[in-house]
Amino acid sequence: MKMVGIVIASHGQFAEGIQQSGSMIFGEQQDVKAVTLKPSEGPDDFRAHVQEAVASLSDPEDVLFLVDLWGGTPFNQINNLLTDHKDKWAIVTGLNLPMLIEAYGARMGETTAQEIASHILEVAKDGVKVKPEELAPKEPASATSPAQAQPVATNGTVGKPGDMDYVLTRIDSRLLHGQVATAWTKSVSPNRIIVVSDAVAKDDLRKNLIQQAAPIGVKAHVVPVDHMIELAKDKEHFGGQRVLLLFENPEDVLRAVEGGVPLKTINVGSMAHSVGKVQPNKVLAFDQTDVDTFKKLKEKGLQFDVRKVPGDGGENMDNILKKAESELQAQKA
Template sequence: MVGIIIASHGEFAAGIKQSASMILGETEGLESVVFMPSEGPDDLYGNIQKAIEKLGTEEVLFLVDLWGGSPFNQSNRFFEENPEKRAIVAGLNLPMLLAALSEREDYDTAHEVAKAIISEAKDQVKVRPEELEPKSEGKAVAASQDDTPKGAIPEGTVIGDGKIKFVLARIDTRLLHGQVATSWTKATNPNRIIVVSDSVSKDNMRKKLIEQAAPPGVKAHVIPLKKLVEVSKDPRFGNTKALLLFENPQDALKVIEEGVPIKELNIGSMAHSVGKIQINNVLSVDQNDVETYKRLKELGVKFDVRKVAADKPVDLFKLIKEKESEGLKL
């Protein structure tokens, strides 16, 4: 596995490492090195050397804050020792780090990972209002080559095999956020993220924020429950690979009972509120939730309890069983 060292002036590197762990979970092969005002170049060099030793691999990717700054200069000394197996990328930001952590699962060398993360790190630099963003000729060319059908597609048209693909159906109170936009999008490769909620579909502000939070290359939509039932039976969505997001298990049950073919639910996050009991660090349920999960199980739905894709699945009903003394009943 490619080792990653993030290095910065001040505590930036340590903070961005913590941010990544909140989104992707704790990861191996990642070290942070901070350069403090009281330290000199030799101190920084020694700390980077210690970080390399902790990684235990010659394939090392350095992510640094500034090209030409001290973290870059000292990392460059180690790069020069073994340029065939090491790489440096400057301009460190969180999307860059998340991309590196994900891409190294597919690549074996630091050079390959470095090459793969550049476009994603740049694509996430955006501005609002959108008219402040400089026009890109490359983007215009890409748009002109888009082969997505334009305009309304006549009813009854069969696209692909005529069946929408649900690459993931997730219960998550927060809906579309960092863990979904990075970890789960990378793991499931959807071309659409669909938030399914009657309440959110009526809230124009929340809808807009969700649509704008979609990762590069993926479109986000917010639709009511009834619309998902219709879409699941519409042959015009045959080329759609959808990642579904529900706020609660009750909404998922309603669409499944209406015939939406969801075979498995990823239980990712259910926020604590009055009357709910915490069954692990991210899931809180009440008796209504328990009864809903039991009904889903009767319908043949399987459960995948994971916050991020890298986590190990746990048994939902075992977690509930352990809380029977606090009032939950199976």
């Protein structure tokens, strides 16, 4: 699939550093180049680096430039090159990590550099926040009248009969973190993220952090397993909700399925290592209970999608479980 090329440009090594950060969150990306202006270089040197980077892209005619500072040398040199590509190229300044991650997600669809540039502006601005919150300037009151507002149930969910649409169910011991809040949210487009965990539901600090980590336009909730079972049975208030479920472990998933949550496929993303567990691949660690639980889930007809991020190739869960079981047996010997 064709993707818009991205050139990240900055004074010093900022561009290289933020590219590395983006890869940690979203995975390695093709057609992304970092270009830096070194202290020993001048404008002509930087311009030559940019031209080299653009020439190396799959489609040099459709390029998005993410630049650190409006009016600085990197911007000025790229802006000079833009003259011959006004219909295709685009520059966005004020480079930050939310901007880069949103650009990565946006280019996964059929789109252009200029469309992405327009799309990522609000995300980049919203990435600038302050703590304590009262230091932030007051937002103007919404112009939407009560009569225009969509009716909302008392639990904060738009009331509508029907079933939830489970767009992704993921096992991830880190729960809601960068890869989920960006890559997976962009891939499956939920309007609700529900963390299902008895332990986290009792921890006000973790609940608060999860709610703050939710991406723009998506609400995050934390509920115990039994409460999730009840929500799944509610046919009055959750119809049409596109829900991304996050579990810490397979045991909670099994409880939910046995309680009636209608799940079909489980994305297995990350299971942290601890004492007594074996690690058959880089991101998954199992004890015997975990292995047995996955077998029970398979017996109930569930499918497994073993991937950290959407762009990864899937791994075979049966092979992973066999390797884990073999390592567990060797551990006992």
